[in-house]
Amino acid sequence: MWYLGSWMFPVVSACMWLAMLLAMFIHWEVIGHPHYPSMESGQRIAYISDVGAYGLKPLFITGCVITTVSLDLGFMAERWLRHTGRLVPNTSVAQKVLSVIAIIFAVAGSAGLILLSIFDTYHHPHLHDGFLLLFIAGYVLSAVFICAEYWRLGIHYRHHRILRISFYVKLVFIIIEVILAIVFVCTDFTSNQNIAAVFEWIVALVFTGYILSFLLDLLPSVRTRHHVPQGWREAELEKGRHGDQTLPGPPITSDSAGPNQEQGTSSEDDLATGYRGTTMTNGAGVAQPNNDSDTGRQSRWHFGGFRV
Template structure:
């Protein structure tokens, strides 16, 4: 049986793996395009290739696989986070509104994941309209999921005396998500105005930035380290929480 302090790694690897695959997929595609001498693909609107332009050609199997794995890891990260709160290994939600936000965040992440998978399958070279539709669905899904998650964390943090860990979590998410939303708006404007070069650069920046957002969930899930099941169910009676010290973690291991 795995010792309790290491149980969190069972969950933490999921957002880390998703971030690794996503970053690796993007980097492989970008390096390949540059190594080919910046090949001019048929679907390109300018000299700088969109991610989808590269993904619509011989690297499409890599693109579809990377998007699919990333979508699943993104969705599972939110589901596991919710499960850990429900089982008392993370600070539990006390009121209905936090639970509603958590469910909405999960549903939005599922919609975003479906959009991500489908935009890779329906590539821009053969299904331009569908590709842009699914790209929009993916971006809106991620934005909504980020907003619901940050709001949920914001409300939870008010209920406990030791809330600094959660503050760090939702502030990091808020900053990263806020920057990505601003960049996404700029991306949409530049696409509409057909400023292809700027839009392509913004797309790459947003895509790589999504890696950082995925990694914030590793931090969230890591907070379950050394915390036994139902720990926060007991704490809810006093509405307080103190991050377990190494000594307390050893006590929990001994008891559980």
């Protein structure tokens, strides 16, 4: 069933992440912008981790776990679908290595996000900052290796535009996230917590778009009444390019002493169709054709696998 396919992993991940962010922001707005103990004295805008450390910590942990596990399953599903041929397969070992490295960094980023939600910014500020760095660096590096894989795939499969589109979407994500992360870190270390908090929320929202970009990778594997998986179409194209090398007609017998009765042919069939190495006749002992229409048949001789 197409609606239970692997393309659901990024959808579940993005919906969970966005719902968690909205719930936390609306909660902070509804209760009147409280000043949490983990916030600085002049800080008016709360970080995501500030909201997650008080009252909504179960939601924060649950949202991070579901988001990252679903996204990592999407990574692994893409690798498996490419391996089994529902997506266009990798054309080199280097592409497979890039894909595996991307998955490893994604798992590292997932571990960072889950751990930063557990070790909150109030009780474990230093651990929290370290896991935040692991989360951002892990997914940015994962996106770099995915882009490298898709760039190499796009060179080989130039007729699949979806590969180029996915490459550019992820490249844009890398550029935007790196710029925003640099601004966030600079403003945080210069004690501009309000600006840093705004950029943290923006970075989190942009991450939602990156998760959804994996729909471009997984949707081509779906099989429906009107859609054939990308890898299957490519296999048909390859078959059409190379052509059918099978020669028509019945198989040639390997018996050099005479007609092969085990192939299901009778002596009458042999006389009617001729036998390799003998002249086509109209019957036993009849060397000349009965009429002019048989002349073409009589001139056919067999030499090994060739006919004259």
